[in-house]
Amino acid sequence: SLTLGIVGLPNVGKSTLFNALTQNEVLAANYPFATIEPNVGVVPLPDTRLDRLAEIFSSQRTVPAVVSFVDIAGIVKGASEGAGMGNQFLANIREANAICQVIRVFDDPDVVHVEGTVDPADDIETINTELILADMQTVEKALPRLEKEARTHKDRRAALAVTQQARDILDAGRTLFSAQAEIDLAELRELSLLTAKPFLYVFNADEAVLTNETRIKELREMVAPADAVFLDAKVEAELLELDEESTRELLESIGQTEPGLYSLARAGFHTLGLQTYLTAGPKEARAWTIGRGWTAPQAAGVIHTDFERGFIKAEIVSFDDLISAGSMAEAKAAGRVRMEGKDYLMADGDVVEFRFNV
Numbered sequence: 194s195l196t197l198g199i200v201g202l203p204n205v206g207k208s209t210l211f212n213a214l215t216q217n218e219v220l221a222a223n224y225p226f227a228t229i230e231p232n233v234g235v236v237p238l239p240d241t242r243l244d245r246l247a248e249i250f251s252s253q254r255t256v257p258a259v260v261s262f263v264d265i266a267g268i269v270k271g272a273s274e275g276a277g278m279g280n281q282f283l284a285n286i287r288e289a290n291a292i293c294q295v296i297r298v299f300d301d302p303d304v305v306h307v308e309g310t311v312d313p314a315d316d317i318e319t320i321n322t323e324l325i326l327a328d329m330q331t332v333e334k335a336l337p338r339l340e341k342e343a344r345t346h347k348d349r350r351a352a353l354a355v356t357q358q359a360r361d362i363l364d365a366g367r368t369l370f371s372a373q374a375e376i377d378l379a380e381l382r383e384l385s386l387l388t389a390k391p392f393l394y395v396f397n398a399d400e401a402v403l404t405n406e407t408r409i410k411e412l413r414e415m416v417a418p419a420d421a422v423f424l425d426a427k428v429e430a431e432l433l434e435l436d437e438e439s440t441r442e443l444l445e446s447i448g449q450t451e452p453g454l455y456s457l458a459r460a461g462f463h464t465l466g467l468q469t470y471l472t473a474g475p476k477e478a479r480a481w482t483i484g485r486g487w488t489a490p491q492a493a494g495v496i497h498t499d500f501e502r503g504f505i506k507a508e509i510v511s512f513d514d515l516i517s518a519g520s521m522a523e524a525k526a527a528g529r530v531r532m533e534g535k536d537y538l539m540a541d542g543d544v545v546e547f548r549f550n551v
């Protein structure tokens with residue numbers, strides 16, 4: 194499955210956040226989730242739609258989709274110079290499908306900042322510089338080969354041109370992801386460049402930041418087009434010990450309406466380019482993970498490969514239509530249930546029943 198690699202400078206709260214992610218029983222309710230390896234956290238994607246579906250279909254349980262986070266330990270500064278740990282660090286990032294960067298914006302005289310002061314722009318630059326330098330090495334190595342290929346194979350000219358363009362962006366100290374409006378990242382896929390992966394920024398903040406809309410807006414703009422999540426990792430860890438009422442009170446006191454881990458799971462899922470569709474019956478109401486732009490047969494294949502092979506059609510109602518109708522029978526009577534064929538592109542929140550041959 195697709196994963197987000199958690200990276201950041203030392204002492205920014207990565208372990209605190211990762212531990213909260215892997216120990217969150219509220220998020221994990223009814224889901225047999227597991228920490229597969231000590232550094233992988235599989236987190237259920239909060240989805241209130243499943244409870245509504247379970248009511249309508251009298252389902253016995255709900256099964257949410259999941260998001261996987263990998264804790265990528267290791268040094269950051271100097272990583273691109275390739276010393277031991279640095280190489281391993283970059284190799285681990287290369288395996289992740291997206292980069293989840295944790296940035297410290299909390300003030301705490303008791304927690305030493307490696308660079309001396311809390312400066313998010315500076316910290317982001319420190320990390321991104323290492324990733325950019327690693328990409329520059331990859332690109333410089335690939336260019337002579339691509340130039341040669343392009344001389345003899347016309348169809349390699351596009352790959353060469355886009356790689357030259359990537360070099361210029363990296364030379365300017367920018368990540369490729371942040372330049373996605375200018376460059377065709379799909380054309381670069383063969384080089385597995387680190388900064389071409391989708392980025393998500395987690396600002397580990399304190400109450401002063403969490404309640405300061407201007408500051409939040411500023412930080413959001415700083416990392417756009419990447420998504421940004423604001424949370425207090427220490428509070429998230431404390432929430433795990435609390436009952437529902439105390440959780441609500443603590444969140445309110447820092448100006449939040451839901452645990453930051455919920456926003457993080459959603460943002461992570463979205464950053465990976467994933468979406469869900471829903472199925473429901475007496476046994477379970479369930480969210481299934483698919484990519485954006487997937488067709489109905491591809492989506493059916495996530496349940497069972499036979500469903501994809503024997504696909505005939507899909508009976509689909511959007512979640513909102515189903516809720517406003519109140520039941521499947523009434524949604525049908527109101528003409529809100531559609532029969533879709535093999536070219537149908539799935540939409541997030543489609544409630545589906547597949548028809549197939551076995």
Ligand code: GDP
Binds near residue numbers: 201304
């Ligand atoms: P890592 O090195 O990035 O994994 O950072 P840790 O999770 O080990 O955190 C470093 C220190 O900062 C620990 O003492 C944490 O308790 C503390 N810490 C982590 N998150 C927060 C936070 O949101 N606020 C405050 N005040 N301290 C935090």
